[in-house]
Amino acid sequence: MPHRIVHMLRARGSGRRPVMLAIAGDSAAGKTTLTRGLVQCLGEDRMTAVCVDDYHRYDRRERKDKPFTALHPDCNHIDIMEQHLQLLSMGEPILKPVYDHSTGELVRPELVEPRDFVIVEGLLPLHTRLARACFDITVYLDPPESLRHQWKIDRDTNKRGYAPEQVRAELDRREPESAAYIRPQRRWADIVVRFAPVAERTDPPETPLSAELLLRPTIDHPELRGVLDDAEHRAMHLKLHRDTDGRPVDALHVHGYVSPEESQVVKKTIWERLDTPAELPDALGRLADGAGSDPLAITQLILLYHLLEANRAQAA
């Protein structure tokens, strides 16, 4: 049972072991946007981000003849991904493969040396038990499918040169594998994050999306009572909730429609709990198009809380 060995070795704590955060989710679910802000907050000298979608077994040309899409585990070097996650989690460097999205080719690999924090984002970081054993904190990004499809069409037409109908056809082709391999990872997340408009409201179109964070009792979440109790703060609320699989969970709702001033109070309160000397960083809540989102910023702050807590627990 290699996943047990990893747990044991990681538990020993040599002092050099990095804190490992997984961000799993389907294509265009917002993984890179969430990751980017975290890296900017902690700095590249303290945090390494790794995308496990680089572990493609076949390049774009070779995939043409295959009966599956890039989402299928058989289309990826899952065993090497597991091996590299174990190495990173022990503080060892890896030579990571690189997939060039612009050409669809596998190119020169790159050296990745783990810092204090490693974020691993991608389609399948939580697919196997051994991979999951490598993480301190696991996140699954779970936007409504209609919204994710729109994000994917926007990105792949603007940045990767595809036509909208090509992206839609690809989404259809991938759907059975999304259902079989990507979405089941939601079960293994300590935190499930859903950015979406609030159903019953008709906010103006520029209103940032709200966030729902399912905080599972698999890790210790920050004590948010001080932030939540204050009646003045409409920005967030916490609700006990039964998840789709029947398991009890705390659902933290972060509202996109409140004023920046109200959000700012929440952000500052969480930031102060992180007990870092720095100022609240500008990079928090930055979207791909440059606009800002307070629900994203608050989500990132909660992840920062977990990262810094895990780092402190290890140093102790």
Add this chain to the structure above:
Amino acid sequence: MPHRIVHMLRARGSGRRPVMLAIAGDSAAGKTTLTRGLVQCLGEDRMTAVCVDDYHRYDRRERKDKPFTALHPDCNHIDIMEQHLQLLSMGEPILKPVYDHSTGELVRPELVEPRDFVIVEGLLPLHTRLARACFDITVYLDPPESLRHQWKIDRDTNKRGYAPEQVRAELDRREPESAAYIRPQRRWADIVVRFAPVAERTDPPETPLSAELLLRPTIDHPELRGVLDDAEHRAMHLKLHRDTDGRPVDALHVHGYVSPEESQVVKKTIWERLDTPAELPDALGRLADGAGSDPLAITQLILLYHLLEANRAQAA
């Protein structure tokens, strides 16, 4: 002391652990020729060959600005090489980097899955203690420098498109690093192999080079008395010898000038000790230009003996 951990883990013997053979030596020392025959004898389904010169940290263009050549450990991902050797020696697959000699570029890495036998050849496989801990048998190829220079000029002008004076200039540039990093590995070899003409003889130019094999008592060598005692066989002799570093060693001389029939008797005798059902393979002793060399064939047979013995010892 990670090299001790590797020794311990390898000693456990899970049954899946491959036999690991290192073939170290300077550029154009004959590593690939020696390796090729061994792979053809045992078959690619039983043997994996890995060249550790693929672990270049910089491509050819990047190296132009560096104060060292490709021979320098700092020019290579030595830590990743060590990691991959450990993984292979435990029977784990690796995603190996690939350096394209024709373009000088680092390209798409390739999956390497260890078989029963792994040959690791290259410039620096014995450079560190941790790397050395991964091997069952270690070989250093040690031709006279004048001969190696000629081989390198022949190969690099015919196969890699260089002019002779370019190759000579490169050999000069590399000499201090050959002395500092490549040649010291000779010390760590169980077997030191030197192909060279026999000094006191004037054989016709098509005579195959003779081989001198220093058999160090760091591993158990095959009992060759039956082959050597027979006065009819001029093909080989064994001589107790004090090595350049003062350590005692057995020097096995395999003569290139004897008739094919005399060599054939020796080859068959060693082959029969290997106790394999197959016929003596044609691939033994094949040089890069297609010609045959009995001293090379006999060297390969002795390495085959070690590979098969180590495999048997493990299965026992």
